[in-house]
Amino acid sequence: MSNTPITLKLLAEKLKMSVSTVSKALNNYPTINEHTKKHVQDMARELHYMPNKSAINLKEKKSRVIGVILPNLLDHFFTRSIYGIEQFATQNGYHIIIRQTNDELEEEIQSADMLLKSRVDGLIVAISKNTQDFSHFNQFESLGIPIVYYTRNPSFNLNCHKVLGNTFKGCYEATDLLIKRGHRKIAYLGGPKMISFTHDRFNGYINALKDNNIPFDANLVAYTDFDKENTIAAIQKLFADGNQAPTALVAFKELILFDAIKYLRSIDHPQVKQIECIGFGNNSFISYLDLPPIASLEENPESVGENAISLLLKLIDKEISIKNYQKVMVDCKLVVH
Amino acid sequence: MSNTPITLKLLAEKLKMSVSTVSKALNNYPTINEHTKKHVQDMARELHYMPNKSAINLKEKKSRVIGVILPNLLDHFFTRSIYGIEQFATQNGYHIIIRQTNDELEEEIQSADMLLKSRVDGLIVAISKNTQDFSHFNQFESLGIPIVYYTRNPSFNLNCHKVLGNTFKGCYEATDLLIKRGHRKIAYLGGPKMISFTHDRFNGYINALKDNNIPFDANLVAYTDFDKENTIAAIQKLFADGNQAPTALVAFKELILFDAIKYLRSIDHPQVKQIECIGFGNNSFISYLDLPPIASLEENPESVGENAISLLLKLIDKEISIKNYQKVMVDCKLVVH
DNA sequence: TTGTATGCGTTATCAC
DNA sequence: GTGATAACGCATACAA
Numbered sequence: 001m002s003n004t005p006i007t008l009k010l011l012a013e014k015l016k017m018s019v020s021t022v023s024k025a026l027n028n029y030p031t032i033n034e035h036t037k038k039h040v041q042d043m044a045r046e047l048h049y050m051p052n053k054s055a056i057n058l059k060e061k062k063s064r065v066i067g068v069i070l071p072n073l074l075d076h077f078f079t080r081s082i083y084g085i086e087q088f089a090t091q092n093g094y095h096i097i098i099r100q101t102n103d104e105l106e107e108e109i110q111s112a113d114m115l116l117k118s119r120v121d122g123l124i125v126a127i128s129k130n131t132q133d134f135s136h137f138n139q140f141e142s143l144g145i146p147i148v149y150y151t152r153n154p155s156f157n158l159n160c161h162k163v164l165g166n167t168f169k170g171c172y173e174a175t176d177l178l179i180k181r182g183h184r185k186i187a188y189l190g191g192p193k194m195i196s197f198t199h200d201r202f203n204g205y206i207n208a209l210k211d212n213n214i215p216f217d218a219n220l221v222a223y224t225d226f227d228k229e230n231t232i233a234a235i236q237k238l239f240a241d242g243n244q245a246p247t248a249l250v251a252f253k254e255l256i257l258f259d260a261i262k263y264l265r266s267i268d269h270p271q272v273k274q275i276e277c278i279g280f281g282n283n284s285f286i287s288y289l290d291l292p293p294i295a296s297l298e299e300n301p302e303s304v305g306e307n308a309i310s311l312l313l314k315l316i317d318k319e320i321s322i323k324n325y326q327k328v329m330v331d332c333k334l335v336v337h
Numbered sequence: 338m339s340n341t342p343i344t345l346k347l348l349a350e351k352l353k354m355s356v357s358t359v360s361k362a363l364n365n366y367p368t369i370n371e372h373t374k375k376h377v378q379d380m381a382r383e384l385h386y387m388p389n390k391s392a393i394n395l396k397e398k399k400s401r402v403i404g405v406i407l408p409n410l411l412d413h414f415f416t417r418s419i420y421g422i423e424q425f426a427t428q429n430g431y432h433i434i435i436r437q438t439n440d441e442l443e444e445e446i447q448s449a450d451m452l453l454k455s456r457v458d459g460l461i462v463a464i465s466k467n468t469q470d471f472s473h474f475n476q477f478e479s480l481g482i483p484i485v486y487y488t489r490n491p492s493f494n495l496n497c498h499k500v501l502g503n504t505f506k507g508c509y510e511a512t513d514l515l516i517k518r519g520h521r522k523i524a525y526l527g528g529p530k531m532i533s534f535t536h537d538r539f540n541g542y543i544n545a546l547k548d549n550n551i552p553f554d555a556n557l558v559a560y561t562d563f564d565k566e567n568t569i570a571a572i573q574k575l576f577a578d579g580n581q582a583p584t585a586l587v588a589f590k591e592l593i594l595f596d597a598i599k600y601l602r603s604i605d606h607p608q609v610k611q612i613e614c615i616g617f618g619n620n621s622f623i624s625y626l627d628l629p630p631i632a633s634l635e636e637n638p639e640s641v642g643e644n645a646i647s648l649l650l651k652l653i654d655k656e657i658s659i660k661n662y663q664k665v666m667v668d669c670k671l672v673v674h
Numbered sequence: 675t676t677g678t679a680t681g682c683g684t685t686a687t688c689a690c
Numbered sequence: 691g692t693g694a695t696a697a698c699g700c701a702t703a704c705a706a
Binding site for chain 4: 060
Binding site: 354355356357358361368369370373392394395396397398 | 675676677678679681682683684
């Protein structure tokens, strides 16, 4: 029933002080007497005073809203990353607006436009699989609104802030494990070439082969994206030559492996039960699969998200200069099932 | 570079009008001349004028923030429902704060507290599996902050606004389909008894049996929650008597079926490949399973979420009186795989 | 039909 | 150390 929220003015009246003194006391101004400070703060706690965010934002000319652009919330990686972002944002008095692009550049552009109009204080972006042109993000930079790119990194080294998984290391360890288990024909199933899915992971794969003196075979490499047809085409390519067919697979995403195995079973591939797989994801559904990957690369999406927003808030607060481009790497973990 | 956002004042200066006229023109006040209106609106569009949300919220004494309390974002149902909520909220100028309770009452209470302090304009809640006492939500009601309960409904008929899936109908159709496929011993695997998981679904099951003249057998009913151990215990109970073991399963959640099948395989149950299952969920991972459910009950979570926030906004805007308790049902759809 | 003045809750710049 | 006052951007009661 006491439905008038308590304001500074009310607090001041109760305390028989001026609004400005109360404000300063609550904000720990050095010029305020310690005794008054305590008095004010006690009363504020007692009356459950909560500052009005809208008033502060108006005063500070901030929206306290962060925009997050990502391809898809049905991908567990992004859902989990949102969890990390949301937690950290809330703790720091920010809200987030999530926009899904369905991995389409066109929708990414629209999302950027919408978020610009929403006056976001900063942007966290996982680019779409075909984002090559970044001009739709220029307007943010020119307004001094910082952007942190996360998970997905433009292949060409754009000058930007980024938070990425250490997929090189992850892919190296996965490949190494498969080699240690006796595999020699290990295929690599890479993702969309435009983004970081490719380079770091591929290099990890290559380096593990090299360090174990296994010659690289270009026939054991294929690329796909998130479309099942492309994955099947890639698998067909890898298994085209029955004699040279791989005995193990490393994939840029675990989901791809599920499709791969499903396809190999559908064509009754004789070796399907022997093939060992590892991919990025560590999906909890693995435990229900008949032929599960032998290990997973846990990407710690919550941590990636948290690092992204943590960096973004530092940029917003100008603790880090917007031109001082940062690159943060988050480790993957090889989980053997 | 033009980093001073355009305000009403600037607009008024350019137009050589007063701020209030401009404001009224943009808000389509009837007292404003049509010609001036058009003039103002054209100029606003041209200069990309966007009203400052913080100022409006301050003026209107609203936070334009909706709190959403739910058990878990890793459950696809909730992720998808958030999608519906988020879309609708954004379109109407609201933001959402999501709090996960991990299905724990204690965390639910903390979340409610936190959201109250955030001055949310309304609340959307999916209660935890052991929420029986609702006193932590009383403070909202007494401040006139509306609450819509969704998906999970307190068993006892609390006077409240709710948006629920029509699980009765869904369960009826699922059971009916299994009967039509020749099953007579159909087990029902129910969820936590405190919430709506139980009653409506169970009644759907019972009614389908009755309408098909199949006697009800209490041995074919078991209850579990989201813990695997409890699910296994429930399955053990159902399959304790080899001769009377069910040949089909209806479950309150599809995920439960995955655990059930996994367990039955682990004990080499002779009939495991013949058992036909249906549950609520329609998870996309089904296509990777060796022994998938024969059908799924698609709950349309996006629609449930959208209905919840749509109702909530009407309550906030007082289009519906807060005491005029609403109940909205969203249909399920039986999807045969 | 348009303009003037006031206030929403807070912080900051002065003056006392 | 403390208090009056202006300002943030917008909406509206009231005056013209």
